[in-house]
Amino acid sequence: MHLIFIRHGDPDYANDSVSEKGSREISLLAERAASWKVNECFVSPMGRAQKTAAAVLEKLHVPSETLPWLREFNYDLKDLKTGKRRIAWDWMPREYFAEKKYADVSSWWSTKTMRTGNIRSHYKTVCDGIDSILESYDYSRFADNMPVYNCFPHLTDEQAKNDTHLLASQQELDGTNLLFVCHLGVMFAIISHLTGISPVQLWQGFFVAPSSVTVLGAEERVPGEVVFRVQQLGDVRHLAENGESVSASGFFGNCLTL
Numbered sequence: 001m002h003l004i005f006i007r008h009g010d011p012d013y014a015n016d017s018v019s020e021k022g023s024r025e026i027s028l029l030a031e032r033a034a035s036w037k038v039n040e041c042f043v044s045p046m047g048r049a050q051k052t053a054a055a056v057l058e059k060l061h062v063p064s065e066t067l068p069w070l071r072e073f074n075y076d077l078k079d080l081k082t083g084k085r086r087i088a089w090d091w092m093p094r095e096y097f098a099e100k101k102y103a104d105v106s107s108w109w110s111t112k113t114m115r116t117g118n119i120r121s122h123y124k125t126v127c128d129g130i131d132s133i134l135e136s137y138d139y140s141r142f143a144d145n146m147p148v149y150n151c152f153p154h155l156t157d158e159q160a161k162n163d164t165h166l167l168a169s170q171q172e173l174d175g176t177n178l179l180f181v182c183h184l185g186v187m188f189a190i191i192s193h194l195t196g197i198s199p200v201q202l203w204q205g206f207f208v209a210p211s212s213v214t215v216l217g218a219e220e221r222v223p224g225e226v227v228f229r230v231q232q233l234g235d236v237r238h239l240a241e242n243g244e245s246v247s248a249s250g251f252f253g254n255c256l257t258l
Contacts, residue, residue, distance in 0.1 A: 001137065001174045001218040003228065004038070005190075006056065006181045008048040010210040010247040016047035018210075024244055025211035026055040032213075032238040034059035041179040042133065044070040044186070052211070053181040062179075069129040073185035077117025088119050089185070089203030090252075102200040105192070106145065126186060127193040137176055139218075139226060147196045153223035160223055173220050184208055184250055191216065194228040208234035209255060210247040 006029065009022030018026060033056045041064040043053040050066070057064055076085040081095075101107045109120035131141050134149060142148040154173035180187070185203060192199035194216060208214055212234040218226045236246050239257070246255040 001139070001176045001178070001226070002231075003194075003216040004036070004177060004179045005187045005214040005216075006052060006179070007184055007187065007208050007210055007212050007214075007234075008044075008046075008052040008181065010249055011048045013048075018048050018051050021244075021247060022048070022052075022210060025239060025247070026052045028238040028242050028244060029211045029213075030055040030059045036060065036177070036179075037175070038062050038177050038179045040064070041181065042067050042070060043180075044072070044182040046071050046183070049181050049183065056179075056181065060179075067129060069125050070180065070182045070186055072183040073122065073126065073189050075117055075119060075122045077113055077119060080113050080116070087185070088114065088117065089200060091204065096200075096204050102204070103198055105196055105198045108198040108200045123189055123193075123199065126189045130190050130193060133178065137178075142225075147194055147227060149218075149226045149228075151220070151224055151226055154220055155223055157223055160221065163221055174218065187214065191230065195230070206233070207251045209236050209239075209251075210249055211239065212236045213238075 009018040009026040009029070011022060012019045029052070038060055039062065041053065041057060041060070041062055043049055043064055043066045045066050045068055049070070053064065074087050077088055079086045096102060099111055101111050108114070109123065114120070139149040139151045142150055184207070187208070188202035188206065189199045191197070192202050213232060214230070214234055215232040216228045217231045219229055220226045239246055246257045248255040
């Protein structure tokens with residue numbers, strides 16, 4: 001199984017849509033996606049994601065569903081230093097690194113600031129949402145504090161003895177590919193849940209550009225037990241190969257296009 005995440009095209013936040021540049025980006029993205037084998041698509045209800053998904057689905061022709069919890073994770077909280085409302089990431093560097101709980105997957109939500117916005121509850125809604133989708137495909141989470149998913153075995157005990165990552169080509173155990181068209185914040189919340197990493201570390205330490213593609217693959221080394229691992233993060237080859245610059249929207253600086 002693979003989970004494919006698309007961040008919406010370059011945003012026009014004022015109108016909850018994509019900008020003129022974003023329209024070019026999603027057009028190039030749609031051409032890239034035309035050959036993908038996808039079982040189902042799940043979309044954020046926000047306009048910029050809906051427009052991005054529409055361009056991609058015009059090429060893919062697969063079932064799609066809009067899910068409220070895939071909206072941007074921009075639930076606000078109170079900044080105790082300034083008294084103003086703000087989102088749960090983009091902290092100034094010294095503030096972020098000084099709060100050790102942010103790096104703890106079991107307590108990141110328990111800081112005084114995080115608790116002013118009920119962030120834990122919003123995060124749980126996202127976690128429950130992705131787990132519900134995976135369960136519909138026979139992947140059930142082992143425990144809240146352990147990102148291992150039980151499934152019907154796709155390999156035998158004998159096959160599992162050949163436990164190696166050194167092969168250039170591996171057997172496809174489950175060809176299911178699920179597509180998510182959403183936002184940076186909620187995507188990192190999902191990835192944190194699937195990999196056992198604090199979401200604040202992802203929100204604060206990683207960036208994916210608009211229209212980028214991120215892929216998580218399922219590893220089944222023990223028959224009937226799966227973990228998810230990032231294979232591609234923020235890939236924008238469809239832009240680079242067509243001379244379209246990478247948008248820096250969401251990053252405090254310039255983006256290098258290679």
